[in-house]
Amino acid sequence: MMNSKMKQLLTALAISSAVITAPVSVQAADKPAASDIEEGKKLAFSRSKGNCLACHMAGDGAQPGNIGPALIAMKMRYPDKQKLYNKVWGTDDSTKVPNSMMPEFGKSGIITDDEIRKIVDYIYTL
Template structure:
């Protein structure tokens, strides 16, 4: 029951966040906007980030529910470097028995690609 209520809450929050966060990419500087778009493309790409396999992401189709919804990322990670380190796979950021691969450590994504994904996630 609690899981169902939590999923409903996260879905509602994701939908409302998607409507609010959409203009943020257009307000960014040209370079920032291009990084955000490139980060979104990488995050949604099945051959690269593939974030949608496990996470609900505003604007994504057919999201997974293994990991937490990727919403309010600035609030969850006020220090952008900590989010970068989490995606890269720094040992101190890893959660035991997590299904999330260490993308940088395993060479799945380059440092630049992770930085672009972080830029995108900061718009969520």
Template sequence: MMNSKMKQLLTALAISTAVVAAPVSSVQAAEKAASTVEQGKKLATSRSKGNCLACHMMGDGAMPGNIGPALIAMKLRYPDKQKLFDKVWGTPESQTVPNSMMPPFGEHGILSDDEISKIVDYIYTL
């Protein structure tokens, strides 16, 4: 009898722990995603890295350039996030604008793939 009560108690404890732990991991995932977006914003606005503001109006960036298009409604313009990554990376297939002044950031080693992914995550929020 005591063993069955103990098993019920341990089972209830295990279930309640699993229920409580699930939201914590989803909160951590959301915080990680927000952190990635913030890192992408820093890279995109950094003069020594992405420097997207030199050519594009974007978000709350100060003193944007006007060589490139404004970075707004990016989810609508690039429903496939990989195509936006390819555009920033600089694959020849993604260069739909002939004689574009946008440098191929990945191809030329200006930014790493991880840095480009973070910038794309940020730009996707615009």
């Protein structure tokens, strides 16, 4: 039998997972501001935010990881910018890699939708 603290925790988890919203829409035709791209780069390279360099080679980032694929030719790999956004956010099952270690950044609340949008704007320039 579960104790009451465990029941409360499971109830809280069930409720919080039910209220998670879907990711925002990203328009591929939108030309992001240079400041958003620069902010996206800072977020992507930040160890406390995107931390893309922990797993990926990206742009001129120092000491990249090699667990994930290099972030190159992103427009060619993701002609639909929304799919790239969804992959980072954590909802695009069509791009989900089995046994991937990539966190679902938006779905889990690691970073905000706006931060993900800026990171995607930066990654899309690579």
